[in-house]
Amino acid sequence: MERVFIKDFPLDALETWVQDIGERPFRARQIFRHLYNRLIRSWDECSDLSKGFRTQLEYGTRLNAVETAATEEAADGTRKFLFRLHDGKLIESVLIPDPPRLTACVSSQVGCALGCRFCLTGTMGLTRNLSTAEIVDQLVHMQQAVGPERRITNIVFMGMGEPLANEEALLRALRILLDSTGFGFSHRRITVSTVGLVPQMARLGRESPVNLAVSLHAADDETRSRLMPINRKYPLATLMEACRAYPMPSRKRITFEYILLKDVNDRPEDARRLVRLLSTARSKVNLIPFNPHPDLPFERPSEERVLAFQDILQKAHCTATIRQSRGADIRAACGQLAARMVSS
Ligand code: SAH
Ligand code: SF4
Numbered sequence: 475m476e477r478v479f480i481k482d483f484p485l486d487a488l489e490t491w492v493q494d495i496g497e498r499p500f501r502a503r504q505i506f507r508h509l510y511n512r513l514i515r516s517w518d519e520c521s522d523l524s525k526g527f528r529t530q531l532e533y534g535t536r537l538n539a540v541e542t543a544a545t546e547e548a549a550d551g552t553r554k555f556l557f558r559l560h561d562g563k564l565i566e567s568v569l570i571p572d573p574p575r576l577t578a579c580v581s582s583q584v585g586c587a588l589g590c591r592f593c594l595t596g597t598m599g600l601t602r603n604l605s606t607a608e609i610v611d612q613l614v615h616m617q618q619a620v621g622p623e624r625r626i627t628n629i630v631f632m633g634m635g636e637p638l639a640n641e642e643a644l645l646r647a648l649r650i651l652l653d654s655t656g657f658g659f660s661h662r663r664i665t666v667s668t669v670g671l672v673p674q675m676a677r678l679g680r681e682s683p684v685n686l687a688v689s690l691h692a693a694d695d696e697t698r699s700r701l702m703p704i705n706r707k708y709p710l711a712t713l714m715e716a717c718r719a720y721p722m723p724s725r726k727r728i729t730f731e732y733i734l735l736k737d738v739n740d741r742p743e744d745a746r747r748l749v750r751l752l753s754t755a756r757s758k759v760n761l762i763p764f765n766p767h768p769d770l771p772f773e774r775p776s777e778e779r780v781l782a783f784q785d786i787l788q789k790a791h792c793t794a795t796i797r798q799s800r801g802a803d804i805r806a807a808c809g810q811l812a813a814r815m816v817s818s
Contacts, residue, residue, distance in 0.1 A: 480535040481509065481607035481614070484649040485656075495530060503655055505531075510656030513618050539607035540565075542615055552801030555616060559584070559608055563601060567612045567633050569620065570800050576620070577628040580612045582644060583635025588669055590702045592691075592733055592764060592772050595634045603640040609647040613657070629659060632667045632687075638674035648682045661685070667731065669704050670713045679721045687729040687760070688717060692739050693747035701738070710751065717755050727756045731797075734780055735764050736773040745786035758793040765799050 483491055488502040504522060508514045517528045517537065531537075540557040543564065547553050553569040568579040586593070587600035617626050629651065631637040637644045644666070651659045661683040668675060669689050678686065692698035698705040708716075717728055730752060734740045752759070761784055764774045775783075780796060787794035 477534060477536050479539050479605060479607035480505070480531070480537060481539055481610045481650070482605060482646070484646055485653050495534065497527060501527070506653070506655045510614070510650070510653075513614055515618070536560075536607075539605065539611040540615060542619070545619070548801035548803050550800055553616075553619075554801060554805070555612070555619070557612060557615065559604075565604070565608075565612075565634055567616060568801060569616050569626070572800075575627045576624055577630060578613055578616050578626045579630050579633050580609060581633035581635050582609060582631055582637040582640050586635045587639065588636050588702070588704050590669065590689075590691075590704075592701060592735060592770055594767050594769065597769060600635075600639075603643060604635070606643045606646040606650070609643060610650050613651065628663045628665075630665045630667065630687075632665075636669055636671070637666050638668045638671040638678065641674045641677060645678070645681055648684060652682075652684075665729070669702060670708055670716070671704070672708045672712055672716045675716050675720065679719075683723075685726065685729065686720060686722075687731055688713070689733075690730045690748075691733050691735075693744060693751045697739055697744075701735075714751065714755060717757075722756065727758050727793075729760050730755075730757050731760050731762060733762045733764050734775050734783060736775040736779070738772065740775045740779055740783055742782065742786055745783045746790075749787060749790040749792050752792060758795070759787055760795055760797050762797045762799065767805075 478491070485502060485506050488506060489499045492501045492505070493499055501523070508520050512519065514520060517531045520528060540559055542555060543558040544556040545553055551571045555567045555569070557565050557567065559565065563584045565581040565584055567581055570577045570579065581604065583603050584601035585598035586595045588596060590596045613626065613629065620626070631644070648664065651657050651664065652661060662685065665685040665687050666678060667687040667689060675686070691701055695705060695709050698710060720728060722728070732748065748759070761780065763780050764772050766772070766774055784794045784796060
């Protein structure tokens, strides 16, 4: 019999599965709690399950979908995890302490097909989608690594890959993470970042209440298409229409991410154009000074330039924060994940 990955199952699917192997449905809740509250490393830890059932779980399922291949800690406390998947592929995730928050930045794909010019993951191309279990297990392993004293408080889908290009697995993973029987994350503390895949955005809006971040990076089609090939398929007018139609409770806003690239999109007129573009959307802007890499053909603007850009937005009553990318010394900052870390 093919062994199933137990972390692929949201609670209702787990209920069906336990019944299929002859157990009562309430067993699913027990298993779910063991997996995501107690974070078990072995079925032996589940003393409330009969020996026979534990043996069935041991031989019929795979408890782990990822294994930790290496970890690295930056000077600022940011930790990068290199995870090996069952087929030997590698992904990276990052834990960012920012008390009282502890944010986990997780991957959704091995590589990415979208080829944004400023992103190292984009230079790898796409190898494959992650399964639901592989997405969820990144969180289980990171929480196990920090121990019971500290809880991961926030999750951002800003690691490797485009989450909405893997929406089936993503939506199942979100259901698991939000389920109060398990991790019980609040939807206010989970953010999905997308390059702007319009049809998938609409589905996410219908099916999950989590926060949405849209990677904008330019306020005119010519610059955006040059930076992000996806803009040819979903140009700004189409993307902004989808943003305006995005279902959100009244207090929520879409976050627009904007990487500042020296002399490419960081001029005062770019800021003014951005203000105009966002004037009709419920939005806030997150400015990300570019994180350089020898393989990427851009530069980071000066701090002065970054502050001047922010100032123009703020004077126009457009909320704009600057993201302090963390962990740059271990290549853990935004856009630097490529799973090429070699453990020594
Ligand atoms: N594919 C999704 C999520 C992963 S990327 C997306 O693109 O939104 C997460 C964020 O990191 C995006 O906003 C992305 O544009 C940004 N990013 C990528 N490369 C970067 C770099 N070199 N410097 C700074 N931010 C970068
Ligand atoms: Fe893919 Fe996002 Fe990188 Fe673009 S920025 S290549 S969508 S991971």
